[in-house]
Amino acid sequence: MNIEVIPQKIHKDTKLSLAAAKKVQVAAYARVSTDSDEQYTSFEAQVSYYTKKIQENPRWELVKVYADEGISGTSTKNREAFQDMITDAKNGKINMIITKSVSRFARNTVDSITTIRKLKEIGVGVIFEKENINTLDSTGELLLTIMSSLAQEESRSISENVTWGIRKRMSDGKYSLGYSRFLGFEKGKDGKPIINKEEAEIVKRIYREYLEGKSTHQIVSELEADKIPTPAKKVDKDGNLMCNWRPSTIISILANEKYKGDALLQKTYVTDFLSHKAKKNNGELSQYYIKDSHEAIIPPEEWEMVQVETARRNKPSYKHSGATVFSSKVVCGDCGAYYGLKVWHSTDKYRKTIYQCNHKFKRTEKCSTPNLSEERIKQAFIDSLSQLDRAQVLEDCNLAIETLRNDDTSEVRVRRLNAEIEVVVELVKKNPNMEQVEIDAYVTKYEDLVKKLNAEEHHLESKCAAIKRVEVFAANLKNLEPIIAEFSPRLWNLLLEKAIVGRDDTIKFVYYSGIENTVKI
Structure with missing residues (x-):
């Protein structure tokens, strides 16, 4: 009896031909979902581990360790390194991807399967070490579907626990602010908001000018002219603070009860744990209002005045003009039109500004x-x-x-x-x-x-x-x-x-x- 040995032709993991002299182009993907110190240590360990693992295999050549830090895994859309890796794979730079587990890759079954199938079509495999899954195996996709579903349920459970914790803190009157984008406040030693005096002056200016009749567009223009940085404190390519304000930012500041020392909690809520989309809470969930929760920048009476003024300006029948303090207030007794600012002799020494009826000469009978x-x-x-x-x-x-x-x-x-x-x-x-x-x-x-x-x-x-x-x-x-x-x-x-x-x-x-x-x- 003659036995002929047929030598191995493809690599058991990558499924690529062993006859090819070219080394397998291998990339690794690592991710942690929070910015804590413990998670950062885990993040560094993942990068170090895969760099060493790939470099030690003589058949492999390290392309890159792609890593996303402090980003949730429930969607692949916002993970820059992940997206870069998929693009490089499509461009032929990667033959195989190694990652720790299904949950590191994605906790969304649809995202996982869609991405794996696209990679599989171009001959790129993904190896999940913890679950011992190779997506190029015949059973790889079935196992992956099962494991991804389990990971998605784990993500749902974590999301629900986190949400419960946040809502429990709200019901106990505890809350936190996005200080990096919140004008006028900074985090105190006890975790509560304290006033940033320099920024508080900007807030006071906005409220004062609004109550004096200026429009949000006017306030924006004047803040930009004075080079006042925005609440987001973004910087340009030269490292300078940007001053591109928006009317919507002014409206948000004017409507925020935290400036009068109160706090309304759960203004928005996340509709589902996969999309992370926030929706305005119009009564679907309980809200919590805490009076005198911290020191106020704006006196409560003044804050209420602003809300009344905003309601007046938002009336369908009212058209606010902040051109001057007298705009939309002074009315012609003859025709009912507003008075407007006019300039006489604008180019000579007799220059004079007056207010007159805007329709004074537009009617058959001139207004008197x-x-x-x-x-x-x-x-x-x-x-x-x-x-x-x-x-x-x-x-x-x-x-x-x-x-x-x-x-x-x-x-x-x-x-x-x-x-x-x-x-x-x-x-x-x-x-x-x-x-x-x-x-x-x-x-x-x-x-x-x-x-x-x-x-x-x-x-x-x-x-x-x-x-x-x-x-x-x-x-x-x-x-x-x-x-x-x-x-x-x-x-x-x-x-x-x-x-x-x-x-x-x-x-x-x-x-x-x-x-x-x-x-x-």
Whole structure:
């Protein structure tokens, strides 16, 4: 009996031909998912281990140890080193990849299988040491699918435990801030926010200028002109702090309750552990509001004034212009158009700026309301404030606030409509086999109730806004000096709804409290 030995032709791990003189181009992939010191030690150990392992094999040639540090493994999209490795493999630079385990490669079954199949199509294998899986084996993909599913469940479990821990801390009133992107605060020794005095001045400036009537775009322009760094503290290629502000950043700062010393927790939540996408919490989960949780940069009263001002500017019927402090406030008594700034003799020594009706010459009949200088408007406002019987006005404000608060008509209607909607929903749930005619009737009923509910909720929001507006008016009036010596842009913006210019050289001042008076100019 003759026995012929057929020599080995391919490598048992890489499945590549042994006849080829060229060494197998091997890469390794390492990853840790947090930035802790212990994990960093593990990270360094992985890199060192694979470098040594590949270099010790005479058939292998080290391409590179690709490593992602401090990045979650639930998705491959945000792992730069991983993506670079896959690109190099597609470009023929890698024949084989070694990694510690399936969970190091990816904890997402779909990502794992998709990536492995793409690599397999171009003859690149992946060896998972812990599970002893070679993806080029016939059983490799089946084993990988099973192991990836287990890794995904492990990731889900870890995510749920972390989420539970975070929510438990919130319910106990404990929280942390993203200090690296949070203007005005830094982490104190006890872990709580403390004020960064230099940055706090920027926050105060933003609030002050907003209450003086400036738009968010104007504030952005002036911060950039003064070379004020943004909260993110990003640097350019030369290492200089960048100053490219955005209106959305200003809006976020103005709306953040942490600047008045409070903290609203769980504003957002992660929808699932794979995508890590955050969604605004509109009531899907509990929230936790902590009053006086830390030192305030902005007095609570001023913060509330800003929220009232923002609500006013966001009204569909209101168009805010921050061109000057008088924009969108001074109104023509003849046609109802706003007054605008005009420049006469702009290029000679007789140059003069005045305010006049924007539609003065646009109608068939020219408006007869007078042109006004800035000083005349300012003095008229001072005179108007001085004429107010403050004690009586404050009494009227308190009565108005009490009346609005005692009117619970909208609250009662909202509760009743919500109860009716729940009844309709339960009836549909209990009768899954109802006829289409009945379904259509319930749908119509449901839509009608929702429409009424939305209207009542809007009315309720309007009532709350009115209460806040009168409270702001009363607070500012109460703090006025006995004698008003100079014009205040802040008071103009916070107290006054509009100033109507009459053709008889008068201005009627209409305040947010509903008080009106007329001044001769």
